[in-house]
Amino acid sequence: MRGKTGEKPARSRRCIGEARFRNGLCSARARKTFATTPEPEYLRCDLYFLSTSQRNFDGCDLCGLGFRPDYRSLFRLTERAFFFMDKNRGTLYGLSVGPGDPELMTLKAVKILKQCPVAAVPVTHRGNTLALDIARKIVDFSDKELLLLPFEMTRDKEKLRLNHEAQAARVAERLALGRDVAFLTLGDVSVFSTFSYVAGILKEKGYAVTMIPGVTSFCASACALGISLTEMQRPLHIIPAGFYSAREALALPGAKVLMKAGSQFPEVRRAVLESGREAFAAVDCGLESEALYETLEDMPEKPGYFTTVIVKEKP
């Protein structure tokens, strides 16, 4: 079925989403489309009757460049909507490679990474590209453009913003050429990843962004240790180093995961031993240098950056 009154969009556009509505109500599928479709350049509706928003739409081809309809009111009075984007623009994938063991990549991450001509890879100031090293053991990168992104480690918010803008601009150059970009992230892309900053900037510029979830370091650590992270009906707290004092963290009900606990390890260990609680640790889980500990007692004072401490509720 074609739109009854809408013009065909220009050939240079590609449909990036379609939402269907029933009796003026938004279906679950349509909601999903609204939630996940990036800001389109162009939007066409079937049977668009009347606007309830402040904006006064006057036709069916609602969305030329620079025009932004109010989707939430739009879907109440539309039967079907199509979203279009410049055909020549690539998609940015936030691609989780998991915690370290290459076999913990998902089928989806491998499939999409294989299809992307560009891989964007965060690189530390020492030149480490851990996410790339992991993915390389599964996927052939010889035909891919490698875009190394040197993210700054600073608490200066203005410096950080400028750094993120600069890296986003480099990614945008590739997307503008119609090249899909896989942005590799350690663990899962929705948990403590720099990806969200770059994605936010690029979404605002109208680029399509898709996130591919992965295995988190804390799940992999628990599995390597052979323990459950949670007790039934009890909460689980994922705590980045330094947010709470170790004592405050231990006072929370349920299980606690202290992420990147290497820097404050002596304090963490002291608090855990004083509390008498059962605690486990994994250093560099899934990597060659992996070390697992059933107790914090005889761990080194500085166990390394990727130290995950798991504190159980019961002693």
Next chain:
Amino acid sequence: MRGKTGEKPARSRRCIGEARFRNGLCSARARKTFATTPEPEYLRCDLYFLSTSQRNFDGCDLCGLGFRPDYRSLFRLTERAFFFMDKNRGTLYGLSVGPGDPELMTLKAVKILKQCPVAAVPVTHRGNTLALDIARKIVDFSDKELLLLPFEMTRDKEKLRLNHEAQAARVAERLALGRDVAFLTLGDVSVFSTFSYVAGILKEKGYAVTMIPGVTSFCASACALGISLTEMQRPLHIIPAGFYSAREALALPGAKVLMKAGSQFPEVRRAVLESGREAFAAVDCGLESEALYETLEDMPEKPGYFTTVIVKEKP
């Protein structure tokens, strides 16, 4: 290199772990072996000098049936230890199939599931086998024995214990025959999974247990919604329905994930709307019936069992 004084173990035993020590210190690799090797039936050491534990070991073949050395003191005085288990026993795998989309299974989960002749599958009282339905789209089950495990949903602890014992016994029957068993779990096996109870019982009986991590429902929900779960340096709280009141949960610093929030949805929604915070929801993430919501406002009163609500810190 063979052990200098140890006898060769009987032929019916297979080596399930090897730990090496240096200058009386436990290496990271040895620690891992101690943490992940199940209780062996038999243990052989190279150069075992003297026991520091209460137990008085008298030789190199330390571990006959029913004998349990104190590993932590053992490794201080040993150069190398080998762990042996009855060759004819199978391994139990806690196999995470992810949240719903079959392509979110990891390469490792697919590989191991293909190798296991038995698949143990939790089944609800309505006969649903969701984890199996997901894995079936990727792996052929026609040659596998399907072991359906009807877990009871009750708060009666004694009933639960008996139920877990009964299911564990059925799994043990297969392991005792030397058949590896893949216990399929939704999401990640270390997070709110019945697996831990069954695994605990079987570990005590001396069976080898290995956990294969997977993608959690909350990471997949965040990715489907195109949002980050966390803010940098701020905590993330994973809260099962009913542990906190909705208001208490919202008062925690950082981001909150309310798991299986369907049952208390009206209360959750009221609290979220009153707080003015930004909240998202995913129902049946990755399944056919998936629905995503950018706001809780116009969700149904009873959105379904697998409803994940994500509450961000900033309004």
